[in-house]
Amino acid sequence: MASLVGSRVERKEDKRFLTGKGRYTSDINIANQTYAIFIRSPHARAKIKKIDTSKALKSSGVVEILTGEHIAQDKIGGLIAGWAIRSEDGSEMKCPANPPLAKDSVNFVGDPVAVVFAETLDEARAAADLVKVDYKVLKAVSNLGEAMNSEAIHDGIDKNLCYDWLLGDRQKVKEAFEKADRIIKLDITNNRLIPNAMEPRACVIDYNTASEEITCYTTSQNPHLSRLIMSAFGGVAPENKLRVVAPDVGGGFGSKINLYNEEIVCSWASKKIERPIKWVAERTESFLTDTHGRDHITHAELAVTNDGKFLGFKNETIANLGAYARVFGTVTPTYLFGPCATGVYIMPAAYSNVKAVYTNTAPVDAYRGAGRPEATYTIERIVDKAAMELGMDPIEIRMKNFPTEFPFKQTLVHQIDSGDYVAGLNKAKEMADYDGFAARKKESESKGKLRGIGVTSYFEACGIAPSPVVMMLGCGVGLWESAEVRFNPTGQVTVYTGSHSHGQSHQTTFAQIAADELGVPIENIDVVHGDTDKGTFGMGTYGSRSLTVGGIAIVNACKKIVNKGKRIAAKMLEASPDEVDFKNGEFVVAKSNKKKTIGEVAFASYLPGVRDEVKSPLPEGDEPGLIESSFFDPANFSFPAGSHICEVEIDPETGHVKLDKYTAVDDFGTIVNPLIVEGQVHGGLAQGIGQALYENAQYDDSGQLITASYMDYTMPRADDLPDFNLGFTCTKATTNPLGVKGCGEAGTIAATPTVMNAVINALGGKEISLPATAEKVWKACKEMKKSNAKAA
Amino acid sequence: MKTFNYHSAKDVKEASKLASSNSAFLAGGMTTIPSMKLGLASYKDIIDIKRIKKLSGIKVSGKKVTIGATTKHSEVASSKDVKKAIPSLAALAEGIGDPQVRNRGTIGGSIANNDPAADYPSACIALNATIHTNNRSIVAEKFFTGMFETCLKSNEVIEAIEFSIPEKSSYQKLPNPASRYAIIGVYVAKHKTGINVGVTGAKSCVYNDKDLAGALTKNFSSSAIDNVKISSSGMNSDIHASSDYRANMVKAFAKKAVDAC
Numbered sequence A: 001m002a003s004l005v006g007s008r009v010e011r012k013e014d015k016r017f018l019t020g021k022g023r024y025t026s027d028i029n030i031a032n033q034t035y036a037i038f039i040r041s042p043h044a045r046a047k048i049k050k051i052d053t054s055k056a057l058k059s060s061g062v063v064e065i066l067t068g069e070h071i072a073q074d075k076i077g078g079l080i081a082g083w084a085i086r087s088e089d090g091s092e093m094k095c096p097a098n099p100p101l102a103k104d105s106v107n108f109v110g111d112p113v114a115v116v117f118a119e120t121l122d123e124a125r126a127a128a129d130l131v132k133v134d135y136k137v138l139k140a141v142s143n144l145g146e147a148m149n150s151e152a153i154h155d156g157i158d159k160n161l162c163y164d165w166l167l168g169d170r171q172k173v174k175e176a177f178e179k180a181d182r183i184i185k186l187d188i189t190n191n192r193l194i195p196n197a198m199e200p201r202a203c204v205i206d207y208n209t210a211s212e213e214i215t216c217y218t219t220s221q222n223p224h225l226s227r228l229i230m231s232a233f234g235g236v237a238p239e240n241k242l243r244v245v246a247p248d249v250g251g252g253f254g255s256k257i258n259l260y261n262e263e264i265v266c267s268w269a270s271k272k273i274e275r276p277i278k279w280v281a282e283r284t285e286s287f288l289t290d291t292h293g294r295d296h297i298t299h300a301e302l303a304v305t306n307d308g309k310f311l312g313f314k315n316e317t318i319a320n321l322g323a324y325a326r327v328f329g330t331v332t333p334t335y336l337f338g339p340c341a342t343g344v345y346i347m348p349a350a351y352s353n354v355k356a357v358y359t360n361t362a363p364v365d366a367y368r369g370a371g372r373p374e375a376t377y378t379i380e381r382i383v384d385k386a387a388m389e390l391g392m393d394p395i396e397i398r399m400k401n402f403p404t405e406f407p408f409k410q411t412l413v414h415q416i417d418s419g420d421y422v423a424g425l426n427k428a429k430e431m432a433d434y435d436g437f438a439a440r441k442k443e444s445e446s447k448g449k450l451r452g453i454g455v456t457s458y459f460e461a462c463g464i465a466p467s468p469v470v471m472m473l474g475c476g477v478g479l480w481e482s483a484e485v486r487f488n489p490t491g492q493v494t495v496y497t498g499s500h501s502h503g504q505s506h507q508t509t510f511a512q513i514a515a516d517e518l519g520v521p522i523e524n525i526d527v528v529h530g531d532t533d534k535g536t537f538g539m540g541t542y543g544s545r546s547l548t549v550g551g552i553a554i555v556n557a558c559k560k561i562v563n564k565g566k567r568i569a570a571k572m573l574e575a576s577p578d579e580v581d582f583k584n585g586e587f588v589v590a591k592s593n594k595k596k597t598i599g600e601v602a603f604a605s606y607l608p609g610v611r612d613e614v615k616s617p618l619p620e621g622d623e624p625g626l627i628e629s630s631f632f633d634p635a636n637f638s639f640p641a642g643s644h645i646c647e648v649e650i651d652p653e654t655g656h657v658k659l660d661k662y663t664a665v666d667d668f669g670t671i672v673n674p675l676i677v678e679g680q681v682h683g684g685l686a687q688g689i690g691q692a693l694y695e696n697a698q699y700d701d702s703g704q705l706i707t708a709s710y711m712d713y714t715m716p717r718a719d720d721l722p723d724f725n726l727g728f729t730c731t732k733a734t735t736n737p738l739g740v741k742g743c744g745e746a747g748t749i750a751a752t753p754t755v756m757n758a759v760i761n762a763l764g765g766k767e768i769s770l771p772a773t774a775e776k777v778w779k780a781c782k783e784m785k786k787s788n789a790k791a792a
Numbered sequence B: 001m002k003t004f005n006y007h008s009a010k011d012v013k014e015a016s017k018l019a020s021s022n023s024a025f026l027a028g029g030m031t032t033i034p035s036m037k038l039g040l041a042s043y044k045d046i047i048d049i050k051r052i053k054k055l056s057g058i059k060v061s062g063k064k065v066t067i068g069a070t071t072k073h074s075e076v077a078s079s080k081d082v083k084k085a086i087p088s089l090a091a092l093a094e095g096i097g098d099p100q101v102r103n104r105g106t107i108g109g110s111i112a113n114n115d116p117a118a119d120y121p122s123a124c125i126a127l128n129a130t131i132h133t134n135n136r137s138i139v140a141e142k143f144f145t146g147m148f149e150t151c152l153k154s155n156e157v158i159e160a161i162e163f164s165i166p167e168k169s170s171y172q173k174l175p176n177p178a179s180r181y182a183i184i185g186v187y188v189a190k191h192k193t194g195i196n197v198g199v200t201g202a203k204s205c206v207y208n209d210k211d212l213a214g215a216l217t218k219n220f221s222s223s224a225i226d227n228v229k230i231s232s233s234g235m236n237s238d239i240h241a242s243s244d245y246r247a248n249m250v251k252a253f254a255k256k257a258v259d260a261c
């Protein structure tokens, strides 16, 4: 049987999704369900003086209206930050309480204060209009740059500062900077983004009054984690009385990692009102209340020698947490950001200092790439600036500072097991026809257009993560993953994974792996995920961890199956287990033609005896059945890397940026399914390009989100994008048996600096801020024209 | 969405009779329905006019192209007759929104709504359109009276829009990157009788830019526009484009339009 790992197996999911047979949370209806509408704060910052529900309660069809008072009475807990980060001075981070329904104060537009349950959605809406909330409006803190000098929005959190964190050695950096020929300085903002999953958040809750079990169907990237938080911190129900199901989920990009207010409130309320509840977010609610991403202000400095060697790097960043600290909110701008800020380079000294602050805006948390896009943007922009100031070619300066020996101890944290950055950049250079750029630029100029080329080399740390390491860094849980592989007596296989697929195609990729390990046709393998009642436990999907952690748990469980199978086959074939080899789905006794298929062995394992033609005595000490599980905790992060090159053409008359060519060369280690990996890269690139050219979440001074619909929030569209030119290099990860590194976030990480480097290159080095919108680019073109005229 | 009465009118007379100050005609519904869903508008009566056959269709005679009010954007975009007579008009329709919007939205709904960023109003101005309603005919320059305002009475139904076929014309649009409405759109048309430059998106209402038209009358070339000063006062300003940028883009897109004529 040919190996399936490495082949372009078509997605098992496609038929379901393309024919409308997907089953999403909002497709689920439960008899006698009520409909929930949340009443949300229209103010960014206010005290709640009074909530009057009397009129609304009398409105037609209303079942119940609950507020923060009820939450407090029932001692329902709030939302939490999953990572405890310490400040440079050793003090603990400061986090405000975040009750699921605000009781005393609201802290961003969209913060929920009450909820109406009614017989129909229209009745719930009509009643919600009648709930009167009296607010004392306070001055909002909506500007990140000014947050530390503004009034504290949470009691006891001075300067709105959650922590002031340091990674690295200030003294060493100081010494390195003293030796430098030149210091390159860069001030950048990393624009705020709204994840915009295609499926808005939703939950459907079914409380069984007899068994006292709550079933919560929800749009989650990690149902087990949601159950844990809802139970341990929310106090909604003990874990064994709480089933969380995340069925088909239409995209998450990090925004569905968090357990949200609505899931806690509806789960608790369903028990209270003894009725099922359905809540589906409207798109406006998604804009306002899904966790947002990025939003940093950074000052960076790079110390270099005149011939382009890097000596040291410093990174001073203010990161926006929004109104509250959520699950990955505090780690995204620290351990997911700081270590990667030195990029793919040998950097003798470095530090990252991050001040995370609260503002009256939606909570900010992990968004595809989480910290690593912000880090890569910082280093790749400053490296380009260094090349420009030194008059060096951007490829040459990168090559000069790449490590060439692996394992490579990266400056701040990571021990990178494998890679070949030189090969990646060389391949990208060739595929992008880098040397032909000058001619293309001339041609553009002859049409009155500007052309720029941009290069980025990146590495990222994903496949999160070794539990002992992350727990030492402040993580509240271990980040292993579980799998269970079950043979039916008739030979089909069910693989249960604790990873969750919301666009990642696990049904296909994981079946490919299991098919190779077990020698069973892929058609006979079903991958099951997303239900706390079906699998033991799972940590979910984010940080490109599904294959590198969840996939390896599957491999290991399969290996246990094969081991047990060997013992059973040996017994059946009257040989010793050491003599039995397993290959292509068959157990073969060495130097003989005696063999049993894995299907026969599975069958035998369920019929442990001898009767008529059935002769399958179980080996001594073995139990019946063929089911094995594995919990895999990786020994290290994994480190995908690559180089991207793009070209833009700018119309100086209008400022319009046309993305003309995009080449991505990535090293993801072993590629299980190139079709799926290319899809992941395409999607990631689109989002990274979105950040560079289009997307920008903006709040006004009073804390109103002014980009709260698609009329104003620009998503990248297919016709904005060129055909992507993708290439791969491969150095296998040495820390897992498949050699895989993860591919989910790479595109997003590399694309933003690649595009901006190209735009700024076209503008002759003139800095502009993210995103490069037409008006900004047009202004820069005008200034460039002026200064060119002066020079001439 | 608040409840309302739905009527399907069999003819224009019935539609007009049913109308009141608290009603809306339902053509493509691409503006009316989203605004009702978002709670921005509510009506007692919704009067569907899509079943009135007479309101839909495209006719081309020697000098005129007449388009029925409920003709969809996609029908105008793909009409061989329009492409031949006024290619720029078919191209404008092709550039409205997205396929879903073009397959439902209508020309009558678009001009009745008179969104300051809509495309068709600039065509009406540039192509000397006459708007025929159930009780009068109105020239385009009189029809559009302000932001989301026209001279239509509440019981007045647009039946058709009649465009003059120009010698040359082009519509050039800078789309809002998010919504794809016009940040600015400039429609240049050269008729035997004179030149019009219909500008949309720039101000609260579409207008004919007389300065640009004047310069082009003297010399129909993009260089003739170079010295025209376009003031940013009165121009819209939002997160996508400042008034200064808009003023400059009116000029840049007018040049593009002339070059494309």
Ligand SMILES: Cc1cc2nc3c(=O)[nH]c(=O)nc-3n(C[C@H](O)[C@H](O)[C@H](O)COP(=O)(O)OP(=O)(O)OC[C@H]3O[C@@H](n4cnc5c(N)ncnc54)[C@H](O)[C@@H]3O)c2cc1C
Residues within 6 Å of the ligand: B023, B024, B025, B026, B027, B028, B029, B030, B031, B032, B033, B034, B049, B069, B070, B095, B096, B097, B098, B101, B104, B105, B106, B107, B108, B109, B110, B112, B113, B115, B117, B118, B119, B120, B152, B156, B157, B158, B159, B179, B180, B181, B182
């Ligand atoms: C996502 C999206 C993108 C869009 N992008 C663009 C764009 O790029 N450019 C652009 O120009 N437009 C755009 N539009 C608007 C679109 O062109 C609509 O079709 C148009 O605004 C309204 O036309 P309708 O037929 O849908 O009218 P409806 O929504 O049915 O009606 C709108 C109004 O017009 C009145 N009305 C309709 N027909 C008549 C009639 N015959 N007589 C009198 N009054 C009438 C109604 O009473 C109502 O008040 C977009 C819309 C959407 C939803």
